[in-house]
Amino acid sequence: MKSCFGLFMLVIIACNDPSPVPVPSPSDSTIIDTLFPLRNLDTEESDTPTTFMPGYYTGIIPCTDCSNITRKVLLLSDHTFHLKDEFNGRELPPQETEGRWLTTNDQLQLLVNNTLTKRFAVSNKGLKEVSLTGAPDALYSNSYLSRKIIGADNIAWMEKKAAGIDFFGLGNEPFWLIEIDKDKQISFLQVDSSHPTVFPYVAAIQQNGQYIYNTDTTTCGIQIIITPQFCSDGMSDNWYEYKVEARYNGITYMGCGVKLNGLPE
Numbered sequence: 001m002k003s004c005f006g007l008f009m010l011v012i013i014a015c016n017d018p019s020p021v022p023v024p025s026p027s028d029s030t031i032i033d034t035l036f037p038l039r040n041l042d043t044e045e046s047d048t049p050t051t052f053m054p055g056y057y058t059g060i061i062p063c064t065d066c067s068n069i070t071r072k073v074l075l076l077s078d079h080t081f082h083l084k085d086e087f088n089g090r091e092l093p094p095q096e097t098e099g100r101w102l103t104t105n106d107q108l109q110l111l112v113n114n115t116l117t118k119r120f121a122v123s124n125k126g127l128k129e130v131s132l133t134g135a136p137d138a139l140y141s142n143s144y145l146s147r148k149i150i151g152a153d154n155i156a157w158m159e160k161k162a163a164g165i166d167f168f169g170l171g172n173e174p175f176w177l178i179e180i181d182k183d184k185q186i187s188f189l190q191v192d193s194s195h196p197t198v199f200p201y202v203a204a205i206q207q208n209g210q211y212i213y214n215t216d217t218t219t220c221g222i223q224i225i226i227t228p229q230f231c232s233d234g235m236s237d238n239w240y241e242y243k244v245e246a247r248y249n250g251i252t253y254m255g256c257g258v259k260l261n262g263l264p265e
């Protein structure tokens with residue numbers, strides 16, 4: 001009997017018209033109550049502080065007395081840096097600076113002879129220059145240095161590092177490779193050779209900022225000149241921290257190189 005009565009009540013409720021829901025007029029003020037904050041949609045990526053990663057950074061920054069400046073900076077894992085500013089719109093030579101870097105409070109500091117020369121805020125957008133006190137600088141408010149891939153980031157070369165290779169170089173037209181292992185040997189491979197030519201390792205002679213290796217076997221010799229300088233292989237977006245010349249059999253091979261385990265020295 002109770003089941004029949006419950007079914008009868010459901011039929012009555014279903015047959016009745018529901019109460020009309022009032023629709024607010026456009027002039028009425030509407031209050032929206034939500035369980036989450038409404039997000040302000042912004043098409044631009046937010047500038048969020050992040051952890052600094054060593055590597056190669058580059059970008060275009062403003063210039064007060066030229067068109068702009070192309071800035072390139074290598075920040076190596078040993079806390080040394082090499083910065084190069086190329087002035088566009090004026091006939092000025094590039095300005096190069098070397099020193100060491102350190103980080104503190106999401107900021108990167110560049111020091112030359114233990115004197116702070118530049119400071120950058122580190123964010124997901126890249127490196128943005130700020131004042132030496134760490135305060136924002138209006139001149140660089142929209143200018144960032146972006147991290148680019150350099151040769152030392154190559155996974156295959158990291159395997160060579162794990163295998164004990166100290167320095168790796170390569171070049172194109174014609175293609176060649178060179179590996180320096182200070183505990184074993186120096187090997188030079190040409191594109192038309194199935195096996196590298198192997199030379200005994202000798203320490204480099206440092207001269208005019210370059211590192212020069214002169215080594216030979218009983219039948220041939222090779223001279224390798226390594227120069228700390230920004231270098232592009234011309235075949236990819238990779239950048240390198242050294243320019244390399246290999247002089248072998250009367251031919252000079254030009255290319256780039258990366259320090260893997262502590263060379264040149």
